[in-house]
Amino acid sequence: MAKVKIKIVQCPYCNSTQFTTAFQSGYATVTGVERPLSGMKLYHKICLSCGSVVRSYVLDPEKLLKRKNRKYVTD
Numbered sequence: 001m002a003k004v005k006i007k008i009v010q011c012p013y014c015n016s017t018q019f020t021t022a023f024q025s026g027y028a029t030v031t032g033v034e035r036p037l038s039g040m041k042l043y044h045k046i047c048l049s050c051g052s053v054v055r056s057y058v059l060d061p062e063k064l065l066k067r068k069n070r071k072y073v074t075d
Contacts, residue, residue, distance in 0.1 A: 006055065006057075008045050008054050008055055011047040011049065011050060011052060011054055012052075012054065013047065013050050013052045013054075014047060014049050014050040014052070016047050016048065016049035016050065018047070018048040018049060019045050019046060019047055019048060019054070020045075020046050020048055021043060021044065021045055021046070022043070022044050022046055023041045023042060023043045023044065024041065024042045024044070025039075025041045025042075029041060029042065030042050030058055030064070040058045040059070040060070040063060040064070041058070041059070042056055042057075042058060043056065043057050043058065043059065044056050
């Protein structure tokens, strides 16, 4: 599956256009139900004006699946 680039242009809460990206790791990692021992950093796009988290994501969501199931199925 091709990676999709999502561009946040404006904060939906304060209309600011200035953002930074930060990540959680350690105890705040994301783990897949099928792969409970694999942890991934959770990234956040944060508005520099109001501090709202406007988007959260992992870089490679396919890694949350078991190796044999790493193909996405679309309806």
